[in-house]
Amino acid sequence: MCLGREVVVKLKPLHIPSGSKSLRLCGKLAVIVEPVSLLGDIDVDRGLIKGIEIADRVVLMPYGIGSTVGSYIIYALRKCGKSPKALVVAKADSVTVIGAVISDVPLYQLNEVNASEGLLRSIKKYEGMVACIEGGGKRLVIGGGRS
Amino acid sequence: MWNGEFGHVVEKAIRAVVRYGELMGAEKLVRVSHAHVSGVSIFNIGDAGLSFIEDVASGNVRFRVFTTANPYAAVSLSFNGRLFSNEVITKQHRVIESLRRLGSVAFTCAPYYVRRPRAGEHLAWAESNAVLYANSVAGAMTNREGGPIALLEALIGRAPYYGMHIRGERMPDYVIKVPRPSSYVESAVIGYLIGMLNPSKTPLVKGLPRHVPEHWVRAMLAGFGASSHQPIMFLDGISPDLRLSGGLGKSAQLERLSLDESDVREFIRDRSCLEADLLVIGCPHLSNEEVLEAFMNVASAVNGGKIRVRECWMVTGDFIDEEILKQAQQVMTAYDVRVKVLRDVCPVVTKLSELGINSICTDSAKALHYMPKLAGVDACILAGIR
Numbered sequence: 001m002c003l004g005r006e007v008v009v010k011l012k013p014l015h016i017p018s019g020s021k022s023l024r025l026c027g028k029l030a031v032i033v034e035p036v037s038l039l040g041d042i043d044v045d046r047g048l049i050k051g052i053e054i055a056d057r058v059v060l061m062p063y064g065i066g067s068t069v070g071s072y073i074i075y076a077l078r079k080c081g082k083s084p085k086a087l088v089v090a091k092a093d094s095v096t097v098i099g100a101v102i103s104d105v106p107l108y109q110l111n112e113v114n115a116s117e118g119l120l121r122s123i124k125k126y127e128g129m130v131a132c133i134e135g136g137g138k139r140l141v142i143g144g145g146r147s
Numbered sequence: 148m149w150n151g152e153f154g155h156v157v158e159k160a161i162r163a164v165v166r167y168g169e170l171m172g173a174e175k176l177v178r179v180s181h182a183h184v185s186g187v188s189i190f191n192i193g194d195a196g197l198s199f200i201e202d203v204a205s206g207n208v209r210f211r212v213f214t215t216a217n218p219y220a221a222v223s224l225s226f227n228g229r230l231f232s233n234e235v236i237t238k239q240h241r242v243i244e245s246l247r248r249l250g251s252v253a254f255t256c257a258p259y260y261v262r263r264p265r266a267g268e269h270l271a272w273a274e275s276n277a278v279l280y281a282n283s284v285a286g287a288m289t290n291r292e293g294g295p296i297a298l299l300e301a302l303i304g305r306a307p308y309y310g311m312h313i314r315g316e317r318m319p320d321y322v323i324k325v326p327r328p329s330s331y332v333e334s335a336v337i338g339y340l341i342g343m344l345n346p347s348k349t350p351l352v353k354g355l356p357r358h359v360p361e362h363w364v365r366a367m368l369a370g371f372g373a374s375s376h377q378p379i380m381f382l383d384g385i386s387p388d389l390r391l392s393g394g395l396g397k398s399a400q401l402e403r404l405s406l407d408e409s410d411v412r413e414f415i416r417d418r419s420c421l422e423a424d425l426l427v428i429g430c431p432h433l434s435n436e437e438v439l440e441a442f443m444n445v446a447s448a449v450n451g452g453k454i455r456v457r458e459c460w461m462v463t464g465d466f467i468d469e470e471i472l473k474q475a476q477q478v479m480t481a482y483d484v485r486v487k488v489l490r491d492v493c494p495v496v497t498k499l500s501e502l503g504i505n506s507i508c509t510d511s512a513k514a515l516h517y518m519p520k521l522a523g524v525d526a527c528i529l530a531g532i533r
Contacts, residue, residue: 068293074194094167101163
């Protein structure tokens with residue numbers, strides 16, 4: 001905020017794994033604009049969602065769709081060392097939530113009034129910049145060069 | 148449980164179940180007396196599911212309630228001399244072994260024959276046909292859970308208290324008059340068509356005959372579960388809830404629809420065939436009540452040349468009565484029809500295309516719906532047999 005170049009998005013923490021409560025989580029930003037079929041759209045071995053690299057990144061996506069087996073895919077990502085540093089969804093769905101909890105992946109929800117795919121599209125241009133989750137999981141700060 | 152006094156796995160399980168409950172608007176958890184876990188077939192859950200289930204089972208935990216699981220993939224079967232790969236067989240056995248170690252006592256899609264739920268009892272069941280039977284026929288209370296969540300609920304013996312667990316939420320949205328079914332297949336198709344009509348609404352079904360056989364009802368529920376998302380379908384004259392809530396009094400204001408006999412007939416006619424690689428009977432698993440009759444019907448149809456298949460697979464669970472099964476097999480021998488009796492497995496969740504199987508015929512609307520995608524085969528309806 002002080003630099004005027006950073007973008008701040010409000011978040012609501014959905015799952016913060018025990019032991020990482022006070023952590024500030026930073027990683028390159030990855031933005032998936034379309035809903036994600038966890039079973040079909042994720043390449044576990046390479047750490048990709050819809051072709052976009054997600055390993056160790058702060059990943060924004062609208063929500064998960066499809067088979068409940070998708071929760072296991074998040075677990076597999078974690079076990080292969082390809083899971084996101086943090087996952088931020090526009091809308092919480094049960095498959096993603098269960099997957100994040102059993103896999104100890106920090107999960108947040110956009111707390112904006114217009115947490116739509118449109119918002120994700122407008123954030124898409126910051127992809128690759130460093131993004132940090134701060135303030136006890138209440139804020140996503142993109143850019144600003146403070147990583 | 149929150150603080151890890153039961154171990155890391157249980158802590159994770161309760162966190163996941165609570166978060167899931169919050170998402171669904173549940174205010175609390177409710178103790179359940181029986182959990183039924185889905186997501187057992189290796190073709191369904193893949194390496195990711197195997198890895199999770201194995202990790203859970205390697206900890207010092209067991210299911211906290213009576214737990215059954217869905218049938219597994221029929222990986223030990225062969226067709227025309229072709230087998231599944233050793234890798235698939237081994238991985239499937241690792242899933243089974245892990246679930247057994249955790250305490251699963253059976254592998255069937257008809258867990259209500261392993262332990263019959265009582266009316267008003269809270270359950271944590273996955274598997275749509277079982278959920279529909281529990282709610283609609285037994286009057287028990289369970290939401291339609293998914294694979295991972297039912298496993299996690301089994302580990303803590305509790306489920307989020309919302310939806311079907313709350314008496315006041317077990318209400319029909321509309322009334323549907325159905326034609327009187329004259330066979331197992333018609334019953335299955337009636338259920339399937341009701342679901343197609345309105346996948347997100349709960350029907351109250353009228354028009355079933357007073358003494359409709361239980362396996363016809365099960366065929367109907369399984370068909371409905373394949374085309375609808377609903378956990379319950381009220382059956383006039385059968386569902387215990389209708390007696391509890393003053394019966395059909397409130398249904399007077401509901402929208403009324405009807406299903407035409409011609410729609411049922413046309414659906415069957417358009418999808419019928421008399422020739423396939425395989426005949427698959429037992430989706431859901433054959434019960435003691437129906438197994439003898441089913442074998443007789445199939446035997447006479449195959450022997451009489453009415454249908455041409457290379458193999459007949461009759462599928463059931465470990466709950467089946469050995470004596471009845473023996474009689475059923477004698478019928479097949481008498482008719483000189485070879486049949487494979489499969490137990491605790493499910494051909495629907497088995498990639499049959501890997502055995503070189505191209506086509507199946509079945510009397511199940513559920514199998515018809517799922518097998519092209521899950522088993523990788525063409526599927527058609529076997530009409531006029533049972």
